[in-house]
Amino acid sequence: MNLFCGEEHSGVFSGESTADFSSEEVDSWPDDSIASCIEDERHFVPGLDYLSRFQSQSLDASAREESVSWILKVQAYYNFQPLTAYLAVNYMDRFLYARRLPETSGWPMQLLAVACLSLAAKMEEILVPSLFDFQVEGVKYIFESKTIKRMELLVLSVLDWRLRSVTPFSFLSFFAYKIDPLGTFLGFFLSHATEIILSNIKEASFLEYWPSSIAAAAILCVANELPSLSSAANPHESPETWCDGLSKEKIVRCYRLMKAMAIENNRRNAPKVIAKLRVSVRAASTLMRTSDESSFSSSSSSLSSPCKRRKLSDYSWVGDDKSSSE
Template sequence: MDLLCGEDSSDVFSDESTAYLSSEEADSWPEESIASCIEDERHFVPGLDYLSRFHSQSLDASAREDSVSWILKVQAYYKFQPLTAYLAVNYMDRFLYARRLPETSGWPMQLLAVACLSLAAKMEEVLVPCLFDFQAEGVKYIFEAKTIQRMELLVLSVLDWRLRSVTPFSFLSFFAYKIDPLGTFLRFFLSHATKIILSNIKEASFLEYRPSSIAAAAILCVANELPSLSSAANPHESPETWCDGLSKEKIVRCYRLMKAMAIENNRRNSPKVIAKLRVSVRAVSTLMWPSEEPCSFSSSSSSSSLSSPCKRRKLSDYSWVGDDNSSSE
């Protein structure tokens, strides 16, 4: 089940190894092909009511967010391509839409995330870690390889073996050339749009939008960062002319959501101003012996709790993983 390819891996983990179109490829790729991708993308996303399940709390949005965060951590740890992380999340969402886990959180969700990331890596990466090594970056449970393999087969069965999904990365270069025909800022477009897409992948609200709308909105967000191109990146005018099948309404709404999430992220990541504690030197000196040092505190209870290692449980051979007769409700 583990794949280890022997191709030259010198450029595998570099920033240059992307699935984007070159200038020549973008020019030669007819718009009919992009329109065909837009038509086919509906087969590689969860159903329209998937987002409503999170709103009704029949699915746990926080459990999904934790799983996506873990996938992104492992992607960064192994320097996988952004597409690998996106595919893993795509597989996970499509599985959760089609089949309910025994628990909405806990070890079944973690096992699903491990299996989806393993499958995505086998699809896109040249060098793939062994199944045991995928379980890094703060996992709570450790699964045997045979358990992960059985989960992989279940995911493949539920997804009908359709792993070559249409993703936002399928459209980025084409849309970037629509705003920047000469490709002057192509690298800037691709790198920044990729960051925008991955930074928002945890947010369940983006499940409402198809890959083409997400790609177009991300390209528009990047274009508005470039003064020389901002006039050509009006989300209310240009996107629907790029290709048949694009929805201006969906792109505008997705664009506004990305802008709102960017503001929120900047607010969260802004440095906190900590008020300085003013201490009277005279007061401190009268309360200390000469041999004591100021501001030296200890707590046996807090130190013991912080130093205790996180315990991880080993799980294997659960009947539901390979049980074809389990409920799909």
């Protein structure tokens, strides 16, 4: 199914690579255009109470996290652009805010994730896998193409066909040049800020912040890794001067959250030190035999009970406009 979006866009705002832009070209970008983009971003994010729905557990945060993890795995599997993954998550969040699924988790959530990633790939990728081939990286259910297409149409209807979203990638180059006017570290800024944004996309707490604040906070985090630029990257002073419409308070809070998440991730990924134990040769060999027997038993059990993926198709709610969002 070919999809076309008639909204006009430029490379600056679509998330396309700006690594070849010079500082003179960036200076020529009118600040009011960036400010206009900041003004428009409100139309491409869920409502302000979306995060509170997860906090009150009326929406399942773990189901969202699982779906986002799957989207990132498929993005890596097919080497999609980071923007593709971000758009897919954006479509999913906007849909969940506007319309409740029949179940908070399970096959409806997986179907939504597949449809959103398919739409995002059609927007940004040159080569797009078939709908069947999207269903990789540990999916529990397999959907027929016609079912996914119906879900795509439902997503398009709920989002009012507004797929060319404003994302953090729309601002990264502009903000990077505000700290590094010569563009000396532009490639470093873009790659590391992108990593920060994608690494935090699963965390529901970031739903509180709009794309411009996320982009500014990510750029500040990267700048603080560079000693020569860290003095120009004080989150309490510089961001609000970059462009009209930026909120210093939101950027500072988002920045602190990113730093806290980075510390937490480092703690989780830190290598564990295993205490050295003195064992006799006989005890060690016995332990090895026991471990081998346990592993063989576990392997045999897993081989005898393979994971089965259910094939699902043609659900009435997917195309039913009368379904309530209650």
